[in-house]
Amino acid sequence: MTDSTMQTVEPDPAAAGQFLHKRLRRILRHRSIVIGAAIVAAIVIPAIAAPLVAHFPPNEMHIRDRFTFPSGEYWMGTDAYGRDVFSRVVHGARISMGIAALVTLIVGICGAMLGVLAGYYRVIDGFVMRVMDALMAFPEILLAIAITAALGPQLNSVVIAIAAAYVPRTVRIVRASTLLIRELAFVEAAFINGVGDLRILFRHILPNCVGPLAVQLTFVFAYAILAEAALSFIGVGPPPPAPSWGNVISDSRDYAAEAWWVMAFPGLAISLAALGANLLGDGLSDLLDPRMKGNS
Amino acid sequence: MLAYATRHFSLAVPVILIVAVLAFLLMHALPGDPASVMAGSDASPAEIERIRVQLGLDRPVIEQLLLWGWNLLHGDFGRSLTLNQPVMSAVVERAPVTLSLSLLALAITVPISLVLGALAAYRRGTAVDGIVMVLALAGVSVPGFWLGILGITLFSVKLGWVPSSGYVPLSSGVGPWFASIILPATVLAFFQIGFLARITRATMLEVFEQEFIRAARARGVGEWRIVSKHVLRNGLLIIVTACGVILTMLISGAVVTETVFALPGIGRLVVQGVFARDYPLIQGVLIIIALVLVVVNILVDILYRLIDPRLR
Numbered sequence: 001m002t003d004s005t006m007q008t009v010e011p012d013p014a015a016a017g018q019f020l021h022k023r024l025r026r027i028l029r030h031r032s033i034v035i036g037a038a039i040v041a042a043i044v045i046p047a048i049a050a051p052l053v054a055h056f057p058p059n060e061m062h063i064r065d066r067f068t069f070p071s072g073e074y075w076m077g078t079d080a081y082g083r084d085v086f087s088r089v090v091h092g093a094r095i096s097m098g099i100a101a102l103v104t105l106i107v108g109i110c111g112a113m114l115g116v117l118a119g120y121y122r123v124i125d126g127f128v129m130r131v132m133d134a135l136m137a138f139p140e141i142l143l144a145i146a147i148t149a150a151l152g153p154q155l156n157s158v159v160i161a162i163a164a165a166y167v168p169r170t171v172r173i174v175r176a177s178t179l180l181i182r183e184l185a186f187v188e189a190a191f192i193n194g195v196g197d198l199r200i201l202f203r204h205i206l207p208n209c210v211g212p213l214a215v216q217l218t219f220v221f222a223y224a225i226l227a228e229a230a231l232s233f234i235g236v237g238p239p240p241p242a243p244s245w246g247n248v249i250s251d252s253r254d255y256a257a258e259a260w261w262v263m264a265f266p267g268l269a270i271s272l273a274a275l276g277a278n279l280l281g282d283g284l285s286d287l288l289d290p291r292m293k294g295n296s
Numbered sequence: 297m298l299a300y301a302t303r304h305f306s307l308a309v310p311v312i313l314i315v316a317v318l319a320f321l322l323m324h325a326l327p328g329d330p331a332s333v334m335a336g337s338d339a340s341p342a343e344i345e346r347i348r349v350q351l352g353l354d355r356p357v358i359e360q361l362l363l364w365g366w367n368l369l370h371g372d373f374g375r376s377l378t379l380n381q382p383v384m385s386a387v388v389e390r391a392p393v394t395l396s397l398s399l400l401a402l403a404i405t406v407p408i409s410l411v412l413g414a415l416a417a418y419r420r421g422t423a424v425d426g427i428v429m430v431l432a433l434a435g436v437s438v439p440g441f442w443l444g445i446l447g448i449t450l451f452s453v454k455l456g457w458v459p460s461s462g463y464v465p466l467s468s469g470v471g472p473w474f475a476s477i478i479l480p481a482t483v484l485a486f487f488q489i490g491f492l493a494r495i496t497r498a499t500m501l502e503v504f505e506q507e508f509i510r511a512a513r514a515r516g517v518g519e520w521r522i523v524s525k526h527v528l529r530n531g532l533l534i535i536v537t538a539c540g541v542i543l544t545m546l547i548s549g550a551v552v553t554e555t556v557f558a559l560p561g562i563g564r565l566v567v568q569g570v571f572a573r574d575y576p577l578i579q580g581v582l583i584i585i586a587l588v589l590v591v592v593n594i595l596v597d598i599l600y601r602l603i604d605p606r607l608r
Binding site (some may be wrong): 068135 | 308310312314315318321323325326425433434436437438439440442443445446448449453456544545547548549551554555556563566567569570571574577578579582585586587589590593
């Protein structure tokens with residue numbers, strides 16, 4: 001239906017506006033994109049405004065109110081030190097979402113660069129892809145643990161460790177798109193017209209890889225949230241008392257049966273955040289691959 | 297087929313070489329003096345020197361790298377600093393735990409996700425499809441360690457059905473062994489089911505649109521027969537293709553699951569290595585697992601060719 005009109009874009013501003021409008025409507029018709037984006041926004045926005053949203057500083061102890069059941073004052077109850085779980089979850093969102101966002105950014109940049117270069121220059125293709133294969137031979141969490149162990153327990157090493165685990169898969173995807181696009185007529189035409197390699201790579205090929213890359217990156221965001229939580233839980237994440245979601249859950253283990261709320265809410269937060277990102281990724285990939293339509 | 301297998305294995309050689317170099321570099325990425333990092337902050341200079349010599353850190357880097365490669369070729373994956381035993385034997389000791397856990401999780405994952413994925417594809421767009429997809433989405437979104445704690449709280453602490461932690465070897469009886477790993481394996485399977493059910497559904501959707509399905513329907517072949525004979529058979533191919541990825545994810549998941557359930561497996565070994573700053577141990581385990589996975593992936597590729605008559 002809209003597909004035929006989408007391919008003919010006239011340089012007429014009115015038509016361009018209509019085109020954007022149609023495209024927007026097409027995006028909004030995808031329920032998973034809308035719901036996924038709403039969930040992610042519902043977590044990111046309070047995270048940005050954490051000091052305004054949270055009732056207390058995340059590490060403030062109210063020793064007399066230890067293990068308070070969720071109430072009007074402590075929305076998600078308190079933990080063993082009387083710290084407000086809600087405040088910790090909201091501030092934790094900053095750490096966890098921040099790490100996931102940084103990981104996604106790094107994976108996006110490295111994945112796009114290496115993928116495009118490997119796909120375009122046959123000389124480096126073999127080497128780059130073998131290194132990626134080698135990196136993928138290590139199970140992700142194991143690789144991330146080993147890297148954080150080597151770099152020391154800081155925020156930076158967590159980001160690098162998780163990014164290193166997900167760059168190879170992204171490189172593969174961008175490379176595959178590049179291999180397809182470089183054979184298309186417009187690339188050949190650009191080449192014949194004497195357009196330089198760099199310009200071909202970054203003006204003509206890379207923009208056409210953005211679709212699959214965007215889909216992959218939303219999934220990377222979801223994985224990164226889960227991976228950061230898992231690393232924190234194991235004890236190689238951001239060092240405590242930083243209220244990263246994994247740390248809060250890890251703290252609550254010993255009294256999980258008595259004070260379930262301390263562990264329940266951060267776990268729900270992780271699940272929701274990952275779910276939102278996954279939904280968004282599903283929706284985007286539907287949008288780009290209409291063959292799979294009608295499943296949401 | 298033999299030629300294919302040989303070619304495939306030879307393609308893996310550069311990957312294995314790079315894996316070895318990466319694992320080597322890892323220890324040298326330690327900030328400062330690796331020997332003193334490993335010895336700990338309260339170690340005497342003599343202790344640090346002992347570690348330096350033991351690990352050959354006093355020699356030039358190139359010599360260390362070559363020695364590392366030479367040792368790997370001879371099946372020497374290094375020696376743990378804290379366990380006082382070769383890494384290989386430490387891994388072999390703990391392998392049954394991780395294998396039991398992963399294989400049981402795999403046995404739970406495969407049938408459930410095949411059925412769910414096929415069902416969702418068959419009933420595409422209906423409530424059944426919706427429910428399965430939401431479940432699958434939850435599977436890949438809920439953190440395994442959290443699910444593990446929830447499981448322990450419910451099934452061990454409240455209901456007392458299974459022990460909350462620890463591993464019972466198979467030699468002590470099938471029942472106790474099963475009880476000790478059924479909960480961790482189910483938790484581990486949850487993520488894989490989400491992952492595999494989604495792949496199965498997507499692939500099945502394509503299969504349902506193939507000519508041969510329409511032809512079968514036109515011939516009056518019953519729906520059940522179409523699904524079981526034509527569609528599920530293609531599902532087996534998905535399983536085999538996804539096997540390598542799933543195995544890698546299982547090992548990743550096992551590291552976390554073993555920590556939650558205090559199972560003395562390979563994942564736990566690595567985590568202990570991290571806290572004891574036992575870098576040779578981490579390095580050794582890492583390369584052993586990577587090598588196993590490379591080989592498994594090659595075998596999977598070969599198996600795939602054997603199973604799919606179109607590629608034969």
